Amino acid sequence: MLDAAPADIILGGDNREVPDSIRNGYAVETRNLTKRFGHFTALDNLDLKIEAHAVHGLLGPNGAGKTTAIKLLCGLLKPTAGEAYILGKKVPDRSLLPQIGYMPQETALYLDLTVHHNLSLYGELYGLTRKRIAEREKDLLRFIALEKWRDSLVANLSGGMKHRVSLACSMIHEPKLLFLDEPTVGVDPELRASFWEYFNGLQKAGVTIVLTTHYMDEAQHCDKIGLIRRGRLIADGTPGDIVKRTNTTNLEDAFLALAGHQAEA
Amino acid sequence: MSIRRTLSITRRIFRGLRHDWRALFMMFLTPIIGVTVFGVAFSGDVSHVQVVVVNQDEGYQIPPATVAVSLADAIIANCDADVLRFAYVATEEEGLDRVKSGKAYGLIIFPSNFTSEVYAKGLDPTLPINPKIRVALDKSNVTVANTITKAVSEAMLKASESMGIESPLVIDADNAVYAEGASFRDFFLPGNIGFIMFMLTFILTLLAFVSERTSGSLQRLHVTPLTDSELVMGYALAFSIIAVIQTAIVLVTITVIFNTMMAGNVWLAFVVIAVLSIMSLSLGILCSSLARAEAQAIQFLPLVAMPCFLLSGIFWPIEAIPVYLRPLSYAVPPTYAVNATRSVMLRGWGLEHVWVELVAMVAFTVAFLVLSVWSLHRDRG
Numbered sequence: 001m002l003d004a005a006p007a008d009i010i011l012g013g014d015n016r017e018v019p020d021s022i023r024n025g026y027a028v029e030t031r032n033l034t035k036r037f038g039h040f041t042a043l044d045n046l047d048l049k050i051e052a053h054a055v056h057g058l059l060g061p062n063g064a065g066k067t068t069a070i071k072l073l074c075g076l077l078k079p080t081a082g083e084a085y086i087l088g089k090k091v092p093d094r095s096l097l098p099q100i101g102y103m104p105q106e107t108a109l110y111l112d113l114t115v116h117h118n119l120s121l122y123g124e125l126y127g128l129t130r131k132r133i134a135e136r137e138k139d140l141l142r143f144i145a146l147e148k149w150r151d152s153l154v155a156n157l158s159g160g161m162k163h164r165v166s167l168a169c170s171m172i173h174e175p176k177l178l179f180l181d182e183p184t185v186g187v188d189p190e191l192r193a194s195f196w197e198y199f200n201g202l203q204k205a206g207v208t209i210v211l212t213t214h215y216m217d218e219a220q221h222c223d224k225i226g227l228i229r230r231g232r233l234i235a236d237g238t239p240g241d242i243v244k245r246t247n248t249t250n251l252e253d254a255f256l257a258l259a260g261h262q263a264e265a
Numbered sequence: 266m267s268i269r270r271t272l273s274i275t276r277r278i279f280r281g282l283r284h285d286w287r288a289l290f291m292m293f294l295t296p297i298i299g300v301t302v303f304g305v306a307f308s309g310d311v312s313h314v315q316v317v318v319v320n321q322d323e324g325y326q327i328p329p330a331t332v333a334v335s336l337a338d339a340i341i342a343n344c345d346a347d348v349l350r351f352a353y354v355a356t357e358e359e360g361l362d363r364v365k366s367g368k369a370y371g372l373i374i375f376p377s378n379f380t381s382e383v384y385a386k387g388l389d390p391t392l393p394i395n396p397k398i399r400v401a402l403d404k405s406n407v408t409v410a411n412t413i414t415k416a417v418s419e420a421m422l423k424a425s426e427s428m429g430i431e432s433p434l435v436i437d438a439d440n441a442v443y444a445e446g447a448s449f450r451d452f453f454l455p456g457n458i459g460f461i462m463f464m465l466t467f468i469l470t471l472l473a474f475v476s477e478r479t480s481g482s483l484q485r486l487h488v489t490p491l492t493d494s495e496l497v498m499g500y501a502l503a504f505s506i507i508a509v510i511q512t513a514i515v516l517v518t519i520t521v522i523f524n525t526m527m528a529g530n531v532w533l534a535f536v537v538i539a540v541l542s543i544m545s546l547s548l549g550i551l552c553s554s555l556a557r558a559e560a561q562a563i564q565f566l567p568l569v570a571m572p573c574f575l576l577s578g579i580f581w582p583i584e585a586i587p588v589y590l591r592p593l594s595y596a597v598p599p600t601y602a603v604n605a606t607r608s609v610m611l612r613g614w615g616l617e618h619v620w621v622e623l624v625a626m627v628a629f630t631v632a633f634l635v636l637s638v639w640s641l642h643r644d645r646g
Contacts, residue, residue, distance in 0.1 A: 108481035112281035
């Protein structure tokens with residue numbers, strides 16, 4: 001089914017012999033990446049290539065395997081089969097850790113600490129100087145529009161606010177590669193727009209962003225998207241390209257068309 | 266291992282506590298309450314036991330005295346008034362009724378020719394008489410019954426001595442090798458500190474670390490340069506500081522409020538208990554790192570607490586455990602602390618004796634911490 005898919009822009013040359021994916025401009029490359037939990041196959045032979053300096057969206061319904069894919073890329077899960085390369089190195093590799101940022105789906109903050117102390121903890125863990133932490137904190141708080149909440153306990157923030165703090169924590173050390181699991185869930189439309197503006201700004205500064213979402217309309221902001229369904233990559237390319245390929249008018253219809261296609265196969 | 270990252274974790278725990286006054290309050294008040302409750306309840310020795318006496322002893326005129334004296338009266342006078350409270354009745358039936366109705370724990374009967382027979386037997390042990398104090402006890406409470414027997418025997422020895430009656434056999438147990446004048450509380454509290462500190466620090470860490478996993482922050486930490494050993498050491502350090510403060514509070518409480526015997530060096534006692542606490546928190550981290558959720562972690566509590574409670578000799582001496590179970594005592598960590606604190610506080614032993622226990626506890630600590638790191642490491646993937 002994958003082979004039958006129309007021309008694929010990203011899957012250009014066959015570089016299987018060369019693990020040094022960064023040479024080919026890929027920040028992330030996976031080969032037959034598979035994860036099974038018991039009898040359940042969460043991710044099935046995922047071949048993913050993500051260009052450096054791009055915003056790459058992983059789209060799909062709940063339970064499609066997006067989060068599993070992100071966790072495998074971050075080294076939080078061990079693949080059942082296949083491998084993943086990040087910035088030219090095979091995962092897991094401790095030397096990658098300072099270069100990547102990870103925002104998990106759950107809040108994963110210390111509720112008993114203030115916003116400031118959450119941010120500075122992660123700054124310290126990445127070895128940032130106190131001065132640098134202060135600078136980064138200032139920038140990030142402005143970005144997430146929580147400057148006034150710096151000294152509030154995270155426990156006292158709303159769900160959306162916590163989500164924004166969590167996003168800031170994953171970026172405190174200016175990673176080259178950001179993995180964001182559902183970064184815009186529970187964020188109001190106005191702020192969501194500013195998020196995308198910010199992501200595109202980071203991208204221009206040379207950051208690669210891999211994010212998951214199940215909002216099809218959001219995917220328009222991505223340079224490239226990968227559609228994941230039942231643990232399989234059913235299509236990838238630019239949003240426009242995928243729409244064109246499937247003879248539909250929007251990504252939602254495109255996804256439904258591709259899903260029908262997968263079900264037949 | 267990076268000291269800076271380790272300290273970041275330690276600092277974050279204290280920063281969190283700063284916003285949790287309730288936890289902080291509990292952390293430092295619970296040890297005091299724990300020791301006080303045990304200290305007051307086990308004020309130690311049994312006292313104010315109601316005993317009924319039927320004294321039929323007619324006394325005897327022991328030469329060269331000119332008046333008759335009663336050995337029975339002397340025995341009663343020599344009984345510790347705080348331990349036994351006497352009530353007098355005329356007949357045995359009346360006395361037995363008191364015991365049967367639960368108004369007294371024991372009935373002591375001195376026969377009419379008691380003094381004369383004891384005197385005669387003292388002069389000529391071959392005489393075919395056998396002077397007896399008859400004691401009828403309510404043995405439903407073994408400890409109380411034993412206390413009555415012991416008090417009467419001791420009083421008897423003192424009384425015969427004061428009256429110049431030769432007793433054929435005397436055990437002189439007044440020369441204590443160690444812990445002269447120790448009360449039951451003096452024996453009990455050193456072990457009790459071990460138990461309280463063990464439970465406190467164990468529970469505290471058990472719950473603190475498991476929330477790192479349930480909140481998802483553990484996964485986030487796994488993606489930072491922080492290593493598993495830095496994480497474990499950061500936790501161990503933070504809770505060690507807390508444990509050392511708790512240890513100091515407990516020691517001050519038992520010495521100031523209960524005036525517990527401190528035959529040895531108080532600083533050595535402090536070190537022993539502090540090392541025990543650090544060992545307990547390491548076990549807490551280990552159990553916590555094995556658990557997936559708070560509910561699971563709580564299940565470790567009886568699993569760990571029960572054997573320690575029963576086998577470490579805190580309440581009952583190890584000598585009271587069946588012989589085949591005794592080796593197990595040395596597999597439960599608090600045993601070493603209980604032995605060492607008693608040795609220091611009651612026997613006055615120094616480092617030259619208790620180093621064995623200290624080394625054992627440090628070995629347990631290292632093993633627990635290494636296993637914690639291993640258990641966290643195994644989780645990845």
